[in-house]
Amino acid sequence: MARIAGVTIPDNKKISIALTYVFGVGRTHAGDIIASAKVNGDNRTSQLSNEELGRIREILDRDYKVEGDLRRDIAANIKRLKDVGAYRGLRHVKGLPVRGQRTKTNSRTRRGNVRRTATSGKRTVDKK
Numbered sequence: 667m668a669r670i671a672g673v674t675i676p677d678n679k680k681i682s683i684a685l686t687y688v689f690g691v692g693r694t695h696a697g698d699i700i701a702s703a704k705v706n707g708d709n710r711t712s713q714l715s716n717e718e719l720g721r722i723r724e725i726l727d728r729d730y731k732v733e734g735d736l737r738r739d740i741a742a743n744i745k746r747l748k749d750v751g752a753y754r755g756l757r758h759v760k761g762l763p764v765r766g767q768r769t770k771t772n773s774r775t776r777r778g779n780v781r782r783t784a785t786s787g788k789r790t791v792d793k794k
Contacts, residue, residue, distance in 0.1 A: 690732035
């Protein structure tokens, strides 16, 4: 299995899909990387030569911010919002939706799967 940017990418997938396993690389960026590395996007990862993999690694290192660097930047941006006391930062602190979504209904993933009704969370009793 090939390692690119510290991530083991799968051998049995096309390289255009396998590159998306790297945090910060989506389908569009993967296509751009493959085009600038002059690699056939239909080839499987296992079919690539070491030279082709090296070109892909070089392009990723030179032109894109991925994995740890990108995660660090995102965390720093969120921390800055919290420190400044911006509305978005406060929403991050409270664990609520940040981008203006409603919270009366929905927003289960941010608030947790909390249902506040009379019968919520009760287990059903098996009758014999």
